[in-house]
Amino acid sequence: MTARVPVAALAVVAAGVSVALHLGKLSPAIPALQSTLGLSLVEAGFMLSLVQLAGMTLGLAVGLAADAIGLRRSMLIGLLIATFASLLGGLAGQFASPGVVAWLLLLRAFEGVGFLLAVMPAPGLIRAMTPPGTEKAALGLWGAYMPLGVALALLCGPGLIAWAGWPAWWWVLSVLSAGAALWVVKVVPADARRGTGTIAANWRGRLKSTLTAPGPWFVALAFAMYSSQWMAVIGFLPSIYADAGVPAGWSAVLTATAAAMNIVGNIVGGRWSQRGIAPGQLLRIGFGVMALGSIMAFAQWGQGADAMGLPPALRYLAVCVFSLFGGAVPATLFMLAVRLAPGPSTVSTTVGMMQQASALGQFIAPPLVAWIAHRVGGWQWTWVVTAACSMAGIVLASRLPAVARRATA
Numbered sequence: 001m002t003a004r005v006p007v008a009a010l011a012v013v014a015a016g017v018s019v020a021l022h023l024g025k026l027s028p029a030i031p032a033l034q035s036t037l038g039l040s041l042v043e044a045g046f047m048l049s050l051v052q053l054a055g056m057t058l059g060l061a062v063g064l065a066a067d068a069i070g071l072r073r074s075m076l077i078g079l080l081i082a083t084f085a086s087l088l089g090g091l092a093g094q095f096a097s098p099g100v101v102a103w104l105l106l107l108r109a110f111e112g113v114g115f116l117l118a119v120m121p122a123p124g125l126i127r128a129m130t131p132p133g134t135e136k137a138a139l140g141l142w143g144a145y146m147p148l149g150v151a152l153a154l155l156c157g158p159g160l161i162a163w164a165g166w167p168a169w170w171w172v173l174s175v176l177s178a179g180a181a182l183w184v185v186k187v188v189p190a191d192a193r194r195g196t197g198t199i200a201a202n203w204r205g206r207l208k209s210t211l212t213a214p215g216p217w218f219v220a221l222a223f224a225m226y227s228s229q230w231m232a233v234i235g236f237l238p239s240i241y242a243d244a245g246v247p248a249g250w251s252a253v254l255t256a257t258a259a260a261m262n263i264v265g266n267i268v269g270g271r272w273s274q275r276g277i278a279p280g281q282l283l284r285i286g287f288g289v290m291a292l293g294s295i296m297a298f299a300q301w302g303q304g305a306d307a308m309g310l311p312p313a314l315r316y317l318a319v320c321v322f323s324l325f326g327g328a329v330p331a332t333l334f335m336l337a338v339r340l341a342p343g344p345s346t347v348s349t350t351v352g353m354m355q356q357a358s359a360l361g362q363f364i365a366p367p368l369v370a371w372i373a374h375r376v377g378g379w380q381w382t383w384v385v386t387a388a389c390s391m392a393g394i395v396l397a398s399r400l401p402a403v404a405r406r407a408t409a
Contacts, residue, residue: 004134004137005130005134005138005141006129006131006134007187008125008129008187008188009129009130009138009142010141011180011183011184012126012129012142012184013122013126013141013144013145014183015079015118015122015180015181015183015184016118016119016122016142016145016146016149017145017148017180018079018173018179018180019082019114019115019119019149019180020115020145020148020149021149021153022086022115023051023115023146023150023153024149024153024154024157025153025170025173026108027157028153028157028252029161029166030044032165032166033104033166036093036165037100037104038101039101043101047104050105050112051108051111051112051115052112052359052363053112053363054109054112054115054116054359055112055115055116055355055358055359056360058112058356059352059355059356059357059359060207060210060349060352060356061352062113062116062117062120062352062355063348063349063350063351063352063353063355064206064207064349066117066120066121066352067121067346067347067348067349068203071121071124071125071191071348072121072188072189072191073191074118075117075121075122075184075188076181077114078113078114078115078117078118078119078120079114079177079178079181079184080114081117082111082115082177083174083177085108085111086111086170086177087170087171088107089103089104089107089167090167090168090171090174091167092104093165093166093167094167116352116355119351119355120351120352121348121351122142122145122351123142123334123337123338123348124338124344125188126138126139126142127347129189133274134274135338136273137271137274138270139270139338140267140268140270140271140273140335141270143266143269143327143330143331143333143334144263144266144327144331146330147260147262147263147327148260150234150259151256151259151263154255154256155253157169158252160172202345206346206349209343210342210346210353213342214340214403215337215339215342215350215404216337216340216342216346216349216350216354217353218336218340218396219333219340219350219353219354220353220354220357220358221357221392222329222393222396222397223329223333223357224358224360224361225287225361225389225390225393225396226286226326226330226333226389226393227330227358227361228364228366228389229290229385229386229389230262230290230323230326231365231366232365232366232368232382232385232386233294233297233319233322233323234258234259234323236369236382237255237258237319238251238252238255241254241255254316257320258316258320258323261320261321261327262323262324262326262327264324264327265323265325265328265331266328267327268327268328269282269286269327269328269330270331272328279332279336280397280401282328282331282332283328283329283333283393283396283397284394284397284398285325285328286325286326286328286329286332286393287329287390287394288390288394289322289326290322290325290386290389290390291386291390291391291394292321293318293322293323293325294322294382294386295383295387296321297315297318297319297383298380298382298386309380322386329393333354334351336400337350337351337354340403361389368385
């Protein structure tokens with residue numbers, strides 16, 4: 001399938017993966033940061049959440065900016081911000097001064113902005129560069145950028161940090177982002193020239209048309225229902241395995257494998273869409289299997305010491321199925337974002353709404369899951385949160401025909 005996707009679209013996907021690596025790079029580095037810089041758990045948690053904070057507060061604004069300054073320019077600016085922020089973060093690690101943690105927090109916020117600028121324009125760029133008949137497959141491939149980046153960070157980060165230290169991990173990812181930027185410069189066509197007066201005059205209209213159209217709200221809410229539960233499950237897998245006594249090395253491999261299953265789901269979802277399966281049906285399948293997978297993975301019966309669940313191997317298989325079929329959801333939603341945006345000039349703004357809603361969901365769901373686990377003394381009620389998100393997603397999917405009719409009216 002990927003052979004039919006233009007090289008320029010592959011460069012866009014590679015750019016997304018390179019910035020997703022920056023999002024995932026912190027988790028494997030936290031023990032090293034704690035030992036070398038004295039990073040507290042509170043500071044580590046805040047450093048992890050800063051990227052989501054940027055998405056929660058700036059998603060729509062950055063989407064507007066991407067549509068205004070040009071899609072290719074926005075992606076390049078985002079890649080360069082991530083490149084230099086990671087480069088400076090590695091340099092800061094060479095100084096054992098009290099202000100290093102503050103600098104890393106600030107640079108982490110810049111990485112969040114760079115991530116947004118790089119990923120917002122991607123669906124619009126892919127649509128513009130792919131011939132009819134292949135855009136669904138290409139957008140399905142794009143939907144895999146986040147799980148691929150997270151999985152690579154979980155797999156590669158621990159070994160490189162143990163061998164060369166966490167600053168080297170920051171520098172390697174800086175080089176990768178710079179390389180992705182060079183590839184985009186080489187193969188992605190330049191943006192059309194537009195006057196600054198036109199840009200300034202149109203941003204209010206683009207914002208109004210996006211916020212008053214039903215399509216952007218639909219894809220944003222559906223994406224929030226998906227990403228919040230996926231991040232809650234995958235994000236806490238290392239903790240779940242640690243509680244179960246699984247060695248750290250195996251925990252990293254198992255978590256990365258579960259995350260990588262989502263990549264397959266994205267690609268297959270794009271192929272199913274290209275073959276004519278209705279988007280609403282794909283969303284119902286994805287959310288339905290996510291609900292079933294999370295129930296099988298976490299539900300227990302019985303009380304106290306007599307509580308029982310499925311055998312560990314089947315529970316892990318259920319997590320993989322949860323992630324695999326869940327991948328059909330973002331593949332479908334990125335395709336719908338292009339289709340349901342009020343116009344070609346608002347695709348990045350619509351994706352900005354998706355990112356903002358996704359970040360809000362990811363900011364709320366993992367702490368809620370952790371709070372429930374703390375209250376009940378285990379992870380056995382995690383399925384209540386994930387199943388509720390899936391049911392909301394299925395309800396939204398049932399409304400898609402009406403939303404599509406209003407979008408094309």
